[in-house]
Amino acid sequence: MHRVIGERDLQTVDVSESEARAVLRDMVRARHFDERALALQRRGWMPGYPPFKGQEGSQVGAAHAMGDDDWLFPTYRSNAMQLARDVPASDILLFRRGHAEFHSDHDVQNFPQAVPIASQIPHAVGAGMAMDYAGDDDRAAVAYFGDGATSEGDFHEAMNFAGVFDAPVVFFCENNNWAISLPRERQTASDSIAVKAEAYGFEGVQVDGNDPLAVHETVAEALDDAKAGEPVLVESLTYRQGAHTTSDDPDRYRPEEEDLPDWRTADPLDRYADFLHEQGVVEDGFVEECFDEAEAEIDDAVDAAEAVGEPDVDELFDHVYAERTPRIDDQKAWLDGWLEDHDPQEMEF
Numbered sequence: 369m370h371r372v373i374g375e376r377d378l379q380t381v382d383v384s385e386s387e388a389r390a391v392l393r394d395m396v397r398a399r400h401f402d403e404r405a406l407a408l409q410r411r412g413w414m415p416g417y418p419p420f421k422g423q424e425g426s427q428v429g430a431a432h433a434m435g436d437d438d439w440l441f442p443t444y445r446s447n448a449m450q451l452a453r454d455v456p457a458s459d460i461l462l463f464r465r466g467h468a469e470f471h472s473d474h475d476v477q478n479f480p481q482a483v484p485i486a487s488q489i490p491h492a493v494g495a496g497m498a499m500d501y502a503g504d505d506d507r508a509a510v511a512y513f514g515d516g517a518t519s520e521g522d523f524h525e526a527m528n529f530a531g532v533f534d535a536p537v538v539f540f541c542e543n544n545n546w547a548i549s550l551p552r553e554r555q556t557a558s559d560s561i562a563v564k565a566e567a568y569g570f571e572g573v574q575v576d577g578n579d580p581l582a583v584h585e586t587v588a589e590a591l592d593d594a595k596a597g598e599p600v601l602v603e604s605l606t607y608r609q610g611a612h613t614t615s616d617d618p619d620r621y622r623p624e625e626e627d628l629p630d631w632r633t634a635d636p637l638d639r640y641a642d643f644l645h646e647q648g649v650v651e652d653g654f655v656e657e658c659f660d661e662a663e664a665e666i667d668d669a670v671d672a673a674e675a676v677g678e679p680d681v682d683e684l685f686d687h688v689y690a691e692r693t694p695r696i697d698d699q700k701a702w703l704d705g706w707l708e709d710h711d712p713q714e715m716e717f
């Protein structure tokens with residue numbers, strides 16, 4: 369399955385005009401958040417940041433297809449998806465600043481962001497199986513991950529369990545063509561990532577990840593199937609426009625010209641805004657209006673995050689388990705001793 373936005377008009381998609389506008393608004397919010405977070409990191413406000421520029425269409429399209437009761441299992445890269453699901457921007461910023469308690473305390477069905485690659489995928493399957501055992505057939509779990517995660521055992525184990533137990537899970541692989549410096553063609557010799565689902569007994573589909581409406585439609589269908597006991601792997605083809613993180617320099621490994629079609633590397637925000645404009649769904653000035661709203665929202669989020677202050681090093685140990693274990697206590701005692709003789713502010717990293 370492969371859909372390209374230019375080939376159809378809005379009438380062929382099962383999305384209302386107001387929903388189509390809300391998707392654009394969330395893409396603009398996400399872009400503004402990403403730019404602001406990068407700027408905050410550059411002035412030392414937080415230690416590192418993984419930008420998602422170029423992936424807004426894929427993430428916001430998928431988030432809008434999910435119901436409030438569906439669970440998202442995100443990663444460090446899927447902030448656009450989390451923002452579109454109403455995770456407060458200040459929580460995401462605070463977590464990145466080192467405040468671990470802002471990791472999961474949300475009113476939305478949103479698991480903490482996974483940083484160990486692919487570890488969230490079996491969690492999503494476990495949650496899906498639990499929903500199924502509870503007779504909850506109107507909910508599903510969505511596991512978000514990148515192309516690199518598909519080389520991890522966790523991905524294969526999770527897919528295997530989902531296939532055997534008919535778990536209500538959508539595996540949402542955002543293929544941005546890079547896993548740090550490793551390009552997709554070196555990640556797997558398979559023709560696609562979607563094709564891997566076949567080995568586990570369920571469907572895999574590819575979608576143009578820079579077309580938010582195509583992603584919306586594909587994920588909505590996948591969620592319906594998953595809720596009926598048929599898990600689905602969705603491969604959303606998009607592109608990481610920026611660096612892997614603020615510690616990375618892609619100029620050292622990325623070719624100047626990518627061997628990828630234009631639709632893959634195009635800016636999804638410009639493309640979708642132009643599309644809605646051509647369809648008469650938004651008027652001149654809509655995007656600018658959304659940017660102004662986003663600026664005000666993110667300004668407030670930064671103020672709220674700043675009011676919390678800098679994290680205390682103790683927080684590192686407080687949220688590993690519900691209660692500290694003796695081993696965690698030992699680690700904390702070691703760090704306290706080390707800090708008596710060293711000043712991290714004076715160290716060079």
Ligand SMILES: Cc1ncc(C[n+]2csc(CCOP(=O)(O)OP(=O)(O)O)c2C)c(N)n1
Nearest residue numbers: 445483484485514515516517544546547548
């Ligand atoms: C288990 C594990 N191994 C290695 C790493 C280091 N690491 C961080 S991001 C990354 C690449 C992930 O690429 P991909 O899954 O494509 O996701 P993307 O970063 O492109 O969103 C790696 C290897 C890690 N975080 N966890």
